[in-house]
Amino acid sequence: MLRVRTVGGLALEVDGAGRAVPPGRPGRLALAWLALHPGLHARSRVAGALWPDVREDSARASLRNALTAARRALGDDGARHLVATRDRVGLGPADQVEVDIHRAAALAAAGRHAEAAALLDGELLPGLDAEWVHDARDRHLAARADA
Numbered sequence: 001m002l003r004v005r006t007v008g009g010l011a012l013e014v015d016g017a018g019r020a021v022p023p024g025r026p027g028r029l030a031l032a033w034l035a036l037h038p039g040l041h042a043r044s045r046v047a048g049a050l051w052p053d054v055r056e057d058s059a060r061a062s063l064r065n066a067l068t069a070a071r072r073a074l075g076d077d078g079a080r081h082l083v084a085t086r087d088r089v090g091l092g093p094a095d096q097v098e099v100d101i102h103r104a105a106a107l108a109a110a111g112r113h114a115e116a117a118a119l120l121d122g123e124l125l126p127g128l129d130a131e132w133v134h135d136a137r138d139r140h141l142a143a144r145a146d147a
Contacts (some may be wrong), residue, residue: 002081008121019074021073026062038102039092041090069082104119124140
């Protein structure tokens with residue numbers, strides 16, 4: 001089971017053991033984006049989201065490097081939890097990945113608001129700066145208020 005914490009700081013856990021996050025900003029951004037966007041995505045979509053002002057071929061090359069860093073951070077379980085094909089990328093399998101904000105949404109939907117609020121207590125992805133991160137923080141604040 002891969003657990004990803006995004007609130008209060010990016011953190012990883014695989015089968016109960018903590019793992020270091022990727023050392024560089026690109027790897028952390030890629031891992032965070034994939035955690036916040038469940039499922040498999042076209043590489044071009046992910047590259048465009050992470051590097052919106054860069055030519056597509058350069059953005060895709062940067063994505064390859066970022067995914068390599070993320071896979072290394074996951075260690076031996078990298079290939080199991082970071083699905084990367086020629087055209088698509090994502091965290092999976094879905095039943096083996098738990099992300100704190102998605103868990104909080106499920107708890108809130110089940111009426112377990114105190115537990116949801118506890119998971120959402122803190123800043124989303126502190127220390128990471130990108131347009132999509134700012135948008136995600138706005139959604140996080142709204143979800144926190146609702147919980």
